[in-house]
Amino acid sequence: MSNVEAQTPALQQTMLTQNDMDTWDRYWSIESSGTNEYTGPEKDEKRMLDEKISRRFKETVVKKPDGYYVRLPWKENFNTLPQNKEMATARLRSLLKQYPPEQLAEIVNTFREQLHQGIIEEIPRTNRLSTRGRTIHYLSYHVVYTPEKRTTPKRIVFDASAHPKGRPALNDVLHQGPLMLPNICGVLMRFRIGTIATIADIEKAFLQVRLHEGDRDATRFLWVRDLTQPPSENNLVVYRFTRVTFGLNSSPFLLAATIHFHLESSPFNSTIAEQLKDNLYVDNLVMTAESREEAMKQYRETKEIFNSLEMNMREFTSSDETVRNHFDEKDRSSSLQVKVLGIGWKANTDTLTIKCTIRSVKKITKRNVLHINASIFDPLGWLTPLTIRSKVFFQSLWNKGYNWDQPLREEDAEQWKKLCDSIAGFQKELPRKLVKKYSEQNLFKFTDASTMATACVYIGNNGVQQLLIAKTKLPSIKGAHTIPKLEMNALTIGARLARTTYTELKKIVTISNIYLFTDSEITLNWVKNKETAKEKGVLVSNRVKEIYNIAKALIKESESNSVTSIQGKTQQIAPPEASLQKNSNITSGGKVRNSFDLRKIGGHWKRKSSL
Structure with a gap:
């Protein structure tokens, strides 16, 4: 060695x-999004906990004239949370030494503005030790500068994961809450479906959700009255948040749950409400439309909904100039080159x-x-x-x-x-x-393996296909696998991706056929002959079983969504490099040599379906 x-x-x-x-x-x-193992329903324990957290949220959320008030989702061990004041003081001392006076002055201005807006409130010295049965905790924080962000070049980030050795952090005693965000890959795929695209974001989204008075002392933090003096007890200022703050592990849940609660409990247009649930990722809204009238209506209804939430939806931009001019000037983004969930987008082109x-x-x-x-x-x-x-x-x-x-x-x-x-x-x-909304399309999944497993999805019809999504997975370094078994892994990834893609697009595109391609005759035979697959070991048997389960789930789900067939075939596949090295699209690739049929699995279906 x-x-x-x-x-x-x-x-x-x-x-x-x-x-x-x-x-x-x-x-x-993100790397594994869309290709996680298909296991059917969630585990009962996790599902029951999520239901309990959601039920508790709905029981405690209160709507007042100035907005919604929520409680933090505490775990049972919340009483073990330390106050953490010593660590917060030490981190403040370090921050004061780290930044020059002009940047510290910017922090002062931020806190002054938040105090004026009611986002934070000062705790007088006489009340700092009075717990009244409440949990007291001091948050540490640091400053992140991102000059390229026009609306938020400076952010104060609170660290709810900081803790003394052997003691829990605030995030350790809070439930993260059920995941209510849409799949980021799904949002981006839907962004490519439709003639006109529109994006926007919620101004300071987390800070628009009010925190119940009984939980505010858990979000205390420190500052100084005089920047020229050290953070002694006489010079310290103690603030606490009146709003949900970024940095708490439960913040995304509390924001999403508040928006969902508002949409479900108010008499809004059900179509726009569903679109908001599907395409609002934290504070970023991504929507598409097939006409200017539809896009303008989306804008008006979205503004109405978030105004009633006491939230400001802003920075609207659209791929259509007429739609952009329809936005109120105060709502309109001044830039036509923006980021959509991390992907660069030139709205004008x-x-x-x-x-x-x-x-x-x-x-x-x-x-x-x-x-x-x-x-x-x-x-x-x-x-x-x-x-x-x-x-x-x-x-x-x-x-x-x-x-x-x-x-x-x-x-x-x-x-x-x-x-x-x-x-x-x-x-x-x-x-x-890529394609129009509400159009009839086919999905093509190509899978291949050599030293790694690869799967990619194309969407199209009438001989024109466009790349939608691709995923790869490297083999384990713990042991060697034969090429056929790697091909089996690739086919499974393709099947998982097929289900994910269909699930994410089914509301806005009519999927007529789902094709799954492999260039491995051996793998295809394993899938066609389940009994033979069992003889090839646990890996092959489990993968074949999972593919069948995915096929059955797709077939069952597609009965109400117009999918006419789900097919698997072997076919020569062009190398993946073609999509980047050449200005071309991979379409048919070669002559189909074989196919297999899963129509008889799990009972009878109304439509002829095969995989």
């Missing part, structure tokens, strides 16, 4: 910092920009390679032909036993530099619109 210290992945994982883990968690949540930016690092280590991989935002997998090589390289570092912060050997470092050079700077514009 080389002089590189060998460690198992499990041992090396413990050397990751919390920031590393957060970065990697965010990356994999209605084009999306995909690009690959690689930051340079002086020291090439496994940790830095991980961060660079995770920093490439590609939720729909359009950059897969480029980024797959960097993922394979990162996996190879595990096999070579590198420590997290150990510099790579010269030959590995040189290989990484060449990879970065081949990826960095890539940029391509593509039309936002």
Whole structure:
């Protein structure tokens, strides 16, 4: 073995910092979106807890003339939460030393403005020790500067995960709450369906949800009266939030639950209410329409709904100039080049920009390679032909036993530099619109495997297909798999992606046929002959079973949504690089050699259906 210290992945994982883990968690949540294993209904325990949290929210939420008031979703161990004042004071002392006077003055102005708006309130010294049975906790915070963001170049971010050693953080004693956000990949796919696109966002969304007076002391934080003096007890100012703040793990749930509660309990147009539920991601609204009249109506009804919520929906822009001019000037975005959930969009040309930016690092280590991989935002997998090589390289570092912060050997470092050079700077514009809303379309899933599993989805009809989404998965480093088994994994990913894509698009597109393609005769035979698959081991048997379960679920769901067939076939597939290296689309690819039929599985259906 080389002089590189060998460690198992499990041992090396413990050397990751919390920031590393957060970065990697965010990356994999998007990377695996749409391809998670299909397991049917949620586990009963999680479902029951989510129902309990939702029920508690509905029992305690109160609507007043100035907006909605909510309670924090406390866990049973909330009484173990420390006050955390010492840590908050230490972090404040560090912040005061870190920033120059002009930036500290900006923080003063922010707090002064929030105090004036009633977002925060000061706790007099005489009341700071009076608990009245309430939970007291002091939050730490830091400042994030993002000059490229026109509306929020500076954000004060509160850290509800900070805690003394051996004691819980505020986030540890709060339920995160059920996930009520739509799938980000689904929102982006729907953004590409429709002739006219419109986006907007809620101004300071979390701060528009009022916090019940009984929970406010858990969101205290510190500042100083005199910036020239240290944060002594006499110089400290204690504030607390009157609103839900970003940084609490339950904030996304509380915001989404409040909006959903308002939509469900008020007599709004059911169509626009459903569109808002499906296409509002945290505070970002993404909508499409087939006519100017429809787009203008969406704008008017959306403004009415959020005005009644005491929330300001703003920064509207549209791909249609007439629609843009219809927006009130105070609601209209001044920029036509914006980000839509992280993807660049030029509204005036209605084009999306995909690009690959690689930051340079002086020291090439496994940790830095991980961060660079995770920093490439590609939720729909359009950059897969480029980024797959960097993922394979990162996996190879595990096999070579590198420590997290150990510099790579010269030959590995040189290989990484060449990879970065081949990826960095890539940029391509593509039309936002794929097909019209409410049109009849087919879905084509292509799967393939060599050293990794790949699946991509095209949408189209009448001989014209457009790339919608692509996903990849590297094989485990724990053991070797044969190519047919990797093909089986790829086909399963394709089936999972088929269900996800159909579920996300079924309300706005009529899916007539769902085709699943593989170039592996062996894999196809395993799926066609379930008994034979059982003889090939647990992996093959489980994958075949999952594909059948997905097929049955799709068939059952499609009976009320006009899907006429779900088919699987073998076919020669063009290499995925074609979509980036050439200005062409992958369509039929070759002659169909075989197909299999699942019409007889699980009972009788009204429509002829096959996979």
